[in-house]
Amino acid sequence: xTAIDRPANPTGDLALLRRHEPIVRYTxxxxxxxxxxxxxxxxxxLWEREPNGQVRALAQPGxxxxxxxxELVDDVDGRTFLNVATEASAADMARSILPGQxxxxxxxxxxxxxxxxxxxxxxxxxxxxxxxxxxxxxxPGGIARSSALWYRTTAxxxxxxxxxxxxxxxGWTVLQYWFFYAFNDWRSAxxxxxxxxxxxxxxxxxxxxxxxxxxxxxxxxYAQHDYHGEALRxxxxxxxxLQVVDGHPVVFAGAGSHASYFVPxxxxxxxxxxxxxxxxxxxxxxxxxxxxxxxEDRQRLLPIAFVDYxxxxxxxxxxxxxxxxxxxxxxxxxxxxxxxxxxxGVSIQDPFEGEDAPAGPVFNRDGSVRGSWFDPLxxxxxxxxxxxxxxxxxxxxxxxxxxxxxxxLQEDIAEIGRQLVASGAELEAIRHDANLQHEAxxxxxxxxxxxVRNRKQRLALTESYSRAEAIERRRERIGxxxxxxxxxxATRIATPVPTGSIAYGxxxxxxxxxxxxxxxxxxxxxxxxxxxxxxxxxxxxxxxxIFVESVLRGTxxxxxxxxxxxxxxxxxxxxAIHFWVPLVIAGALVAGVFVIAQNLRELG
Amino acid sequence: xxxxxxxxxxLDEEAIQxxxxxxxxxxxxLAILLIQAVFQLLAAWTTFRLFGAPGRIPQIATIFAVLNxxxxxxxxxxxxxxxxxxxxxxxxxxGYYLVLxxxxxxxxxxxxxxxxxxxxxxxxEMRHAYRADVT
Numbered sequence: 001x002t003a004i005d006r007p008a009n010p011t012g013d014l015a016l017l018r019r020h021e022p023i024v025r026y027t028x029x030x031x032x033x034x035x036x037x038x039x040x041x042x043x044x045x046l047w048e049r050e051p052n053g054q055v056r057a058l059a060q061p062g063x064x065x066x067x068x069x070x071e072l073v074d075d076v077d078g079r080t081f082l083n084v085a086t087e088a089s090a091a092d093m094a095r096s097i098l099p100g101q102x103x104x105x106x107x108x109x110x111x112x113x114x115x116x117x118x119x120x121x122x123x124x125x126x127x128x129x130x131x132x133x134x135x136x137x138x139x140p141g142g143i144a145r146s147s148a149l150w151y152r153t154t155a156x157x158x159x160x161x162x163x164x165x166x167x168x169x170x171g172w173t174v175l176q177y178w179f180f181y182a183f184n185d186w187r188s189a190x191x192x193x194x195x196x197x198x199x200x201x202x203x204x205x206x207x208x209x210x211x212x213x214x215x216x217x218x219x220x221x222y223a224q225h226d227y228h229g230e231a232l233r234x235x236x237x238x239x240x241x242l243q244v245v246d247g248h249p250v251v252f253a254g255a256g257s258h259a260s261y262f263v264p265x266x267x268x269x270x271x272x273x274x275x276x277x278x279x280x281x282x283x284x285x286x287x288x289x290x291x292x293x294x295x296e297d298r299q300r301l302l303p304i305a306f307v308d309y310x311x312x313x314x315x316x317x318x319x320x321x322x323x324x325x326x327x328x329x330x331x332x333x334x335x336x337x338x339x340x341x342x343x344x345g346v347s348i349q350d351p352f353e354g355e356d357a358p359a360g361p362v363f364n365r366d367g368s369v370r371g372s373w374f375d376p377l378x379x380x381x382x383x384x385x386x387x388x389x390x391x392x393x394x395x396x397x398x399x400x401x402x403x404x405x406x407x408x409l410q411e412d413i414a415e416i417g418r419q420l421v422a423s424g425a426e427l428e429a430i431r432h433d434a435n436l437q438h439e440a441x442x443x444x445x446x447x448x449x450x451x452v453r454n455r456k457q458r459l460a461l462t463e464s465y466s467r468a469e470a471i472e473r474r475r476e477r478i479g480x481x482x483x484x485x486x487x488x489x490a491t492r493i494a495t496p497v498p499t500g501s502i503a504y505g506x507x508x509x510x511x512x513x514x515x516x517x518x519x520x521x522x523x524x525x526x527x528x529x530x531x532x533x534x535x536x537x538x539x540x541x542x543x544x545x546i547f548v549e550s551v552l553r554g555t556x557x558x559x560x561x562x563x564x565x566x567x568x569x570x571x572x573x574x575x576a577i578h579f580w581v582p583l584v585i586a587g588a589l590v591a592g593v594f595v596i597a598q599n600l601r602e603l604g
Numbered sequence: 605x606x607x608x609x610x611x612x613x614x615l616d617e618e619a620i621q622x623x624x625x626x627x628x629x630x631x632x633x634l635a636i637l638l639i640q641a642v643f644q645l646l647a648a649w650t651t652f653r654l655f656g657a658p659g660r661i662p663q664i665a666t667i668f669a670v671l672n673x674x675x676x677x678x679x680x681x682x683x684x685x686x687x688x689x690x691x692x693x694x695x696x697x698x699g700y701y702l703v704l705x706x707x708x709x710x711x712x713x714x715x716x717x718x719x720x721x722x723x724x725x726x727x728x729e730m731r732h733a734y735r736a737d738v739t
Contacts, residue, residue: 556688557736560688560691560692560695561691561726561736564692564694564695564726565722565723567695567698567699567702568694568718568719568722571702571716571718574702575712575715578710579712
């Protein structure tokens with residue numbers, strides 16, 4: 001199938017999309033909701049960044065529409081991007097932060113501070129990350145506010161469309177719902193990782209049907225930070241993870257980020273600073289010897305924590321909610337989707353891409369086609385899963401193949417056996433004849449080769465029997481209507497941070513906010529005031545900060561253990577270097593005594 | 605709501621119920637702590653120096669000796685605070701001996717004994733026995 005879908009029955013497809021369209025619940029304080037791309041285009045400027053870096057306008061506000069967008073970029077060489085947001089005027093900026101006039105995060109209640117959730121090193125990494133925004137380019141804060149002002153005055157109160165697509169593949173009917181937002185203000189309004197103009201988010205439902213009947217939803221996949229493949233989807237009957245109201249799945253959108261979550265709550269999204277491999281090795285060894293951390297935790301040295309608030313306590317859009325959808329079928333009647341591969345929003349040229357606007361539903365930022373568009377099944381890890389109605393049939397087919405394989409293996413094993421016996425008989429006949437020693441040696445080699453083949457084929461046959469039994473057991477389970485555990489397909493899924501574990505005290509939150517800045521100032525002052533004792537003073541200052549932190553967190557025991565073990569390791573290295581000769585001698589003596597004792601015990 | 609002292613008491617009670625560490629691990633720790641306490645007092649108040657151990661200010665040495673004894677009693681009675689005190693004192697001692705080594709007056713025996721206690725106390729068995737594996 002090409003990038004452009006040509007559904008056979010647009011009316012039926014739209015009805016199907018409507019039947020299972022989601023209910024999206026936003027967090028209190030969300031400023032941007034799904035809007036029409038046509039409204040955005042009507043106010044947008046289209047830019048081209050030429051290969052030499054120059055930026056030129058291809059169309060001014062008022063000149064664009066859904067059809068003309070594709071025509072204008074048809075023979076353009078450089079990368080293109082759209083832009084509505086501009087820096088707000090000083091008056092607008094001032095007005096927008098007055099009580100009752102706020103355009104961003106109005107009514108939003110911040111959760112326990114993200115900085116308090118991580119230690120010093122991660123806070124320092126966070127400071128580096130914030131500093132990197134200055135170097136790598138970022139969306140200025142004024143643009144977020146002006147976008148919110150623009151959205152409030154221009155698009156707020158307008159229809160809320162989703163752009164729906166129906167795709168049929170391998171027995172599945174795939175429903176994709178795309179949502180377009182004017183801005184992602186996760187960083188500027190909700191202390192998140194990034195801001196960017198415009199935002200495209202999607203959810204996908206997977207349906208199947210028996211005998212061409214009405215398709216029944218089986219799975220739902222929501223796009224989320226840090227997750228991919230199987231981890232994105234939940235089974236339709238997994239009531240603990242997926243809320244369904246009258247056939248409509250409920251989505252909890254992240255505040256500002258608009259990422260989609262199955263369960264309401266606060267999600268800790270983490271970014272990991274890239275560190276040299278040897279640092280991970282050392283951390284892993286020390287962690288294994290003296291720590292209690294899991295394998296995964298040991299590898300996360302400098303996680304920068306960002307909180308994605310998906311509380312669902314704000315506006316809801318969907319059937320039976322205060323706001324409803326105005327669906328649009330995403331097919332060839334929407335040329336903007338297929339003909340424009342540029343960015344929807346201002347291009348910052350961020351090397352990490354976090355602050356760059358996204359491309360549309362069909363394309364990646366680099367102009368290639370999105371995996372979720374051309375292969376929705378693979379994107380959600382469903383490409384290896386048969387629809388439930390067809391699984392028994394697939395198993396039966398596989399069982400027949402296995403029986404055929406077993407027959408071939410049995411024949412092969414019998415033939416090898418015959419050859420072995422024949423070769424063995426021949427060897428016995430010739431091995432005592434001095435003139436036939438070369439032939440005897442060749443027979444021995446042949447026998448050894450046949451034995452290897454025999455072992456290999458017998459092992460394969462044994463495994464094949466086990467496979468056949470497993471397939472049969474699976475068929476029986478399916479026949480009896482037994483289902484797998486709802487989350488058996490995924491090893492790691494996004495779960496909100498439990499409320500109890502993020503109940504930090506105000507003192508710790510304040511300390512987390514101040515500590516890195518205070519430490520840096522303290523170090524500078526120390527070096528200026530007492531340069532002679534700078535190293536000692538700086539060490540003591542850092543130690544004092546670490547101690548205060550551990551007291552506030554109630555982790556003094558862990559701190560004492562870690563520091564003591566670290567010092568003891570250093571001391572051990574010094575001792576080993578200084579006393580290596582006596583240590584080697586002592587080791588040899590101990591080993592000698594041990595060996596003698598072991599041997600004498602055997603005698604006695 | 606549980607008060608801090610009640611919570612601490614329950615922690616200590618749990619420590620008692622946990623399996624005691626093997627004598628092979630505990631005995632060297634107790635012995636070294638006791639020996640350290642005795643020789644710290646001797647070094648503080650007399651001219652006796654074990655293998656040239658550095659002297660300390662008498663009052664401070666006395667405090668450390670007493671703390672060593674308290675930690676020893678705590679460990680013997682299976683209390684969590686005994687483990688915490690022993691680990692803190694040993695960590696401090698290792699740091700102290702490292703500083704001495706750095707400034708050119710090393711005392712290797714003290715460094716080795718302090719490091720040994722840290723490793724013994726830091727073993728999984730000891731941490732489990734004294735509930736030092738929970739925060």
